[in-house]
Amino acid sequence: MTGTASGDGQTAQVGTMLPNPLRVVVTLSGAPQPGKTVTWAAPGAGASVGSPAAVTDASGIATTTWTLGSTAGTQNATATLAGATGSPVTFAATAAALPVPVIQMTASASGNAQTGVVATALANPLRVLVTLSATPQAGDTVTWAAVGTGASVTPPKSVTDATGVATTAWTLGHTAGSQSATATLAGATGSPVTFSATGTPGAATQLTLVSGNSQSAVTSTAFTNPLVVKVADQFGNGIAGDTVAWLSLHGVTSVLPAKAASGAGGLAQASLTAGGTAGADTITATSAGLTGSPVRFSATVTSVPTTASVTVGPSIVFTSVKNNSSNPAVDTVAVNGTVTWTWAAGSIQHSVQSTGSPSFTSSAIQSSGTYSFTFTVAGTYTYDCAVHGTSMSGRVVVK
8 A cells, every 4th residue: 555545444335436546556675666557356246446457657656446335334445466565455445324314204293193084184284304314305205105995195196395395185084093194205214104193983874773683571571682773974983972762662662761872882772671561562763864764673572481491411501492591591481380401311410409599399310301390489599400509500580
């Protein structure tokens, strides 16, 4: 290398030419040697030298330029003179990574965390800032996307302005709740930038049946499940606070409350109780002006049965034949009604053991056959198994 300005130890960005050339001096017995051909090389992907072979000048100096390769970190180049002491001479340089653009929401008025009605445009645009080494970058293309059915951004691509800002308008999707949109700049730190928004339901347009239809219950008992309807907008998003009126058309059942406001998820419900007379009934749920209103539920009131059947086993279980309830198996019979317990095929040892008060006569412990009892006094009778205790249980309601 030359004593000064050799070009060793420089720093530049990857893929760029070093600011100063590389220089070596060739001497013979201390005297500069002109006309000597020096071979230059720069290994590494993308690296190169300006003159692979350079001839020493009158001062014995040969020079070349060095363009750094594409890998950040320490890189080397060599100067070779065949047969010379000190050959090859190795130069080192530091390759700095290229600065990467940064994309982020603008510090103010970014448009993040807005709330709007589904399927409508948010009040404020989405805004991102693109910088390079903390300097706003104009002319970069940002790609926008919105997630969800019916969601959109306009425009889907926008170019940063002189202040490095790109914008778009966001129309929310059809589903109420949390929604998201993104701003993407290829290769940028922070990309994609994710924006959030909350979609609220639109105006109430429809009333639909959710559950509780086509139930039956014996006279003077409550139906098992409530009647449930949903108040929703055009996309099915539930709307709270809408009043629903309930009515039994034939009076065979009673429904409470007469009016109920829809709650979370747009659901409104009422409980149903069978009257004292068997028959069919229609119950309506009404919210004026909504498509589907009134919603109609059918319900059947049956007389209290005079018989009931319960399956015992084969494992540790009592199961009502009528309603498939188990542990407890729950059955209802009229006064003077009879319940018959039948041991399932392959059953292990079980019994029907009366517990609590009022009581009834218990069965023997057995693994097959049947046991029947006629209940002559109204009340709720509970039972379990003398072998397995409360691990298997049942209840008989006598009316």
